[in-house]
Amino acid sequence: MYYNRTISKEFEELLKVNGKLRWLFDFVKNHNELDFLIGRNNSSEWVSVYRGLSRIISLSYVSGTTIRIDAAERYKSIIPALYGVKKTGENFSKEIEYLITQIRKDGVFDRYYENRKEGYFQNELSKIFGICGSDDTEFVIVDKEAVVGYDNQAAKDELFGNIQSKYKSLQKEISTFDAKRFGQNLEQKAIGNELDFLALDKQGNILLIEYKHGTNTSGIYLSPLQIGLYYEIFTSLPKKELDEAVIEMLEQKKRIGLINPKWKTPEKINGIIPVLIISEYNYRSSAKEKFQEILNFSKSQLGDNFLDNLKTYNYTSSKGLTSW
DSSP: OBOOOOOOHHHHHHHSTTOTTHHHHHHHHTOTTEEEEEEEOSSOEEEEEEETTEEEEEEEEOSSSEEEEEOOHHHHTTOGGGSEEEETTOOOHHHHHHHHHHHHHOGGGGGGTTTSSHHHHHHHHHHHTTTTOOTTOSEEEEEEEEOOBOSSHHHHHHHHHHHHHHHHHHHHHHHHHHHHHHOSOGGGSOOOSOEEEEEEETTSOEEEEEEEETTOHHHHHTHHHHHHHHHHHHHHSOHHHHHHHHHHHHHHHHHHTSSOTTSOOOSSOOOEEEEEEEESOOTTSSHHHHHHHHHHHHHHHHOTTTTTTOEEEEEETTTEEEEO
């Protein structure tokens, strides 16, 4: 297992002030609906531009003079000329503007941003605590769609697979316990391996943030299982390795400007805190009551200390984060 999503120095230089891709940084920062994701694994590194949950372009480093732009076929079909190998000094902002314009016209993409649900608020949170954040925010988002890497598929099957199986079994037990209240065949619901956000707060705590929209009732009340899985994965990493990776990622993003450069890096990393953020929660919903029931059931099966440091928040654009 490993976790460090810093991109190469060469790729970083292209995005920094006076870099040949700095125009893309400014373009994304000035478009409320867009956000960045930078990352790497053992085989590749990338800089992606997201609109809500949709990755509309992904740049990979080829050499000091060239990059490759890719995306899902549905985006490439809109404007094929945008994609492929480009010179690093080339400005293709007009092509991106055209792509965005066409996406807005297509109702198929509504669920990814325009409907003001998960994609919309994930994007808003990412920018408020990232590229558009102040120097004194309570926390900064260091990574999004955060995943732990594995040396090969066999290692992933053994390490991640065993943890995932435990939570799938727990889903099945919940169905058996009360299928009418919580749903049948819960074991068939996917539990992914991508954490919505990994953040760092002023006190030096790593925050493992899972996000849900208020209309996603079952997603909210089943979230203790998903959060528990992520928490177990990240706490399985050697602490020194995780701490160093988070600081390296933070500092790189500060150098680029994806996190406010004046945000003070904590002197040391302390603990890991699991967090649930819900946007626009409807307090007439049964989700909160069921959430607590699922959490209590999970504690009865996994131990009283299961997610004992979990923090929960409601988020609205007008009030920000408040207690849930």
